[in-house]
Amino acid sequence: MSDVLPRASELGVIGCHVCGLVCKDIGVDGAHCPRCHSALHYRKAASYSRTWALLIAAFVLYIPANVLPIMRTVSLGDVDDNTILSGVVELWVKGSPDLAIIVFTASIMVPMLKFFALVTLLWSSHRSSTWARQQRSKLYRLVELIGYWSMLDVFVVALLTALVQFGLLSRVEPLPGVIFFGLTVVLTMFASMSFDPRLIWDGRESDDR
Numbered sequence: 001m002s003d004v005l006p007r008a009s010e011l012g013v014i015g016c017h018v019c020g021l022v023c024k025d026i027g028v029d030g031a032h033c034p035r036c037h038s039a040l041h042y043r044k045a046a047s048y049s050r051t052w053a054l055l056i057a058a059f060v061l062y063i064p065a066n067v068l069p070i071m072r073t074v075s076l077g078d079v080d081d082n083t084i085l086s087g088v089v090e091l092w093v094k095g096s097p098d099l100a101i102i103v104f105t106a107s108i109m110v111p112m113l114k115f116f117a118l119v120t121l122l123w124s125s126h127r128s129s130t131w132a133r134q135q136r137s138k139l140y141r142l143v144e145l146i147g148y149w150s151m152l153d154v155f156v157v158a159l160l161t162a163l164v165q166f167g168l169l170s171r172v173e174p175l176p177g178v179i180f181f182g183l184t185v186v187l188t189m190f191a192s193m194s195f196d197p198r199l200i201w202d203g204r205e206s207d208d209r
């Protein structure tokens with residue numbers, strides 16, 4: 001297709017990252033958005049390296065998040081330490097399959113899909129790939145959207161701790177694994193924020209529209 005639209009840089013305008021206002025490029029370094037006063041730039045600075053660094057750090061922390069126990073339950077003198085996966089299995093076995101599915105989705109499936117989606121976005125954009133640009137843009141928006149829901153597992157531990165604390169005979173304590181899990185979630189959120197989705201549209205112009 002020949003009707004390739006001009007880029008903002010060709011028209012001398014910059015879209016503000018924060019409020020979306022389209023501003024005229026006055027050709028000065030360190031220009032600011034007149035509406036929200038954020039720094040204006042065509043692309044987020046060092047987007048690739050920053051996103052990769054955060055993503056790798058998140059992946060490294062995801063290992064202890066799964067290997068270390070996240071929660072200790074003490075019931076009638078019975079001490080039980082659970083990792084995320086053993087917690088899911090226990091919930092399933094003890095007759096709460098719905099809760100097991102929620103925890104499995106929030107703690108294992110969503111983080112893995114997020115890693116996979118961000119690596120795909122980074123790798124394909126870095127190669128200036130024109131493959132499925134619209135779908136990749138949608139994928140990025142989805143990653144941003146689910147970011148807010150990924151802390152669910154930490155909330156489950158917090159909620160259980162609060163609930164069971166009222167009982168006299170049983171006790172729930174959060175263990176170090178939950179800190180690593182929380183850090184993984186925060187780092188993947190920062191990673192998706194560092195990625196500039198406009199990079200998807202950079203590179204070679206082609207017939208892919």
Ligand SMILES: [Zn+2]
Nearest residue numbers: 016019033036
């Ligand atoms: Zn602005």
